[in-house]
Amino acid sequence: MTPQGMLMARKPVSMLLLSLSSVGLVGFMLASHACSSRAFAVYEAKDTSAELLSERESGLRVGTLLEEGQIGPGSFWASTGRVDAFLRFTSGSKDPEPVTRTLTPGPDGTLVVEIASEAKSAATGRNVLARNSEGDITIVSNIANGIESEFEPRALFMPSTLSAGQEIVREIKVNATGPMFGSGKGDGTSTIRGIGTQTIEVPAGVFDAFVLESELSFTVGPALIVLGQRAWVAQDAGTVGIVAEEGRELVKVFGISVHSQTRVSVLSEQSSESH
Numbered sequence: 311m312t313p314q315g316m317l318m319a320r321k322p323v324s325m326l327l328l329s330l331s332s333v334g335l336v337g338f339m340l341a342s343h344a345c346s347s348r349a350f351a352v353y354e355a356k357d358t359s360a361e362l363l364s365e366r367e368s369g370l371r372v373g374t375l376l377e378e379g380q381i382g383p384g385s386f387w388a389s390t391g392r393v394d395a396f397l398r399f400t401s402g403s404k405d406p407e408p409v410t411r412t413l414t415p416g417p418d419g420t421l422v423v424e425i426a427s428e429a430k431s432a433a434t435g436r437n438v439l440a441r442n443s444e445g446d447i448t449i450v451s452n453i454a455n456g457i458e459s460e461f462e463p464r465a466l467f468m469p470s471t472l473s474a475g476q477e478i479v480r481e482i483k484v485n486a487t488g489p490m491f492g493s494g495k496g497d498g499t500s501t502i503r504g505i506g507t508q509t510i511e512v513p514a515g516v517f518d519a520f521v522l523e524s525e526l527s528f529t530v531g532p533a534l535i536v537l538g539q540r541a542w543v544a545q546d547a548g549t550v551g552i553v554a555e556e557g558r559e560l561v562k563v564f565g566i567s568v569h570s571q572t573r574v575s576v577l578s579e580q581s582s583e584s585h
Contacts, residue, residue, distance in 0.1 A: 349401040349556075351574040353513045363511055368556045368574045369399070372542075373509035380473040380504065381520040383447045385543050387421060388413040388550045395579035397513065398427075401572045408578070413550065420450060437467075445470030460485045465500060472522060474506040484528050498528020510542045510554055512576040517544040517553050536560040553577040 351369035363371040391414050397406040407427055414422045416438070425435035438450040447468040452459040462483045469478055479501045487493050505521040519542035526537045542554040554576050561569035 347401040347572075349399045349403075349572040349574045351397075351399045351406075351576055353397060353406075353576055353578075356511050356516055363509070366556075368572075370542075370554055370556065370574065370576070371511040375506050375508045375521065377474050377506040379507040379520055380471055381522070381543055381545070382471050383441060383445060383468050385520070385545065386447060386468055386551050387441070389415065391415065392550065392581040394551070394577060394581045396575045397578045399574045399576075409575070411551070439467055440464075458487045466502065469502065472502065472504045472520075474504045476504045478502045482528070484530055486530050494531035494533075496529040496531070498526060501525045505540075507545075508542065512554050512578070514553065514577040514580050517542070517546050517549065519544050519553060532564050534562045534565075549580065 349368065353369075355371065363373050365371055391412070393413075394411045396409050396411065398409050399406045409425055409427045412422075412424045412426070414424075416422055419440065421439045423435075423437045423439060436453045438452075439447050440450050441447055442464075446466060448464040449461060449467050450464065462485070463480075465482055466478065466480055472478070479499060482498050482500055484496045484498050486495075501524065503523045505523060508519055508521050510517055510519050521540065521542055523540050524538070526535070528535055536559070538558045540556045541552045543551065544553045552575075555574070557573045557575070559569060559571045559573075560567065
């Protein structure tokens with residue numbers, strides 16, 4: 311939930327963004343209640359005999375982090391339609407929320423990524439992705455919760471290659487349209503870092519994953535938005551995108567914090583073909 315893999319969609323440009331939460335931004339977050347607690351994932355353990363796993367502060371169970379390896383767009387890009395199911399744990403909420411991530415290849419070569427919860431009949435986040443001539447995945451458009459965001463230059467979703475220890479920083483301009491403080495133009499910075507490889511255990515199974523971090527910081531009118539994510543992207547054959555994510559959101563308006571939230575998303579059921 312940040313290529314799809316892509317679960318928490320509440321960010322228009324960060325890897326994670328699209329992974330499990332890729333939802334719109336300002337309007338949604340300003341309508342949320344500020345929360346200072348920390349999300350913690352509680353899920354059924356698997357029988358893992360290959361490697362001793364330890365629990366992170368977020369509740370995710372992982373193996374030893376190796377500062378090596380690399381990843382590319384192929385780990386996020388679905389050539390056929392698919393639907394993944396996740397459990398999303400949010401700070402301030404007692405129970406996890408079931409969400410789905412749907413990846414639909416478009417006839418024009420784009421990939422549409424939608425995030426939806428069981429509680430809502432419509433998608434709560436939608437990103438349209440494209441691959442450029444250099445092999446990077448970029449964000450064509452982001453629409454969610456009444457907010458439409460565009461970036462110039464087109465925001466980077468995933469570079470052609472990301473290695474452990476590598477950091478990519480890009481300056482962008484944001485043009486958002488939506489209710490309340492959701493409309494306006496501003497400047498921002500997107501950062502993607504390669505961390506390494508690590509075994510991770512989620513309800514859907516045990517995966518060998520590449521770990522990456524992304525952060526988006528930008529202003530729109532009087533609002534400052536900072537979105538961060540640490541994602542585990544499966545390198546197993548047949549699995550596309552993020553299988554687990556730790557996310558954080560901070561929104562200030564006129565210097566006053568109006569939204570602070572953390573979340574953890576885990577893959578609960580491997581993909582099925584979409585129709």
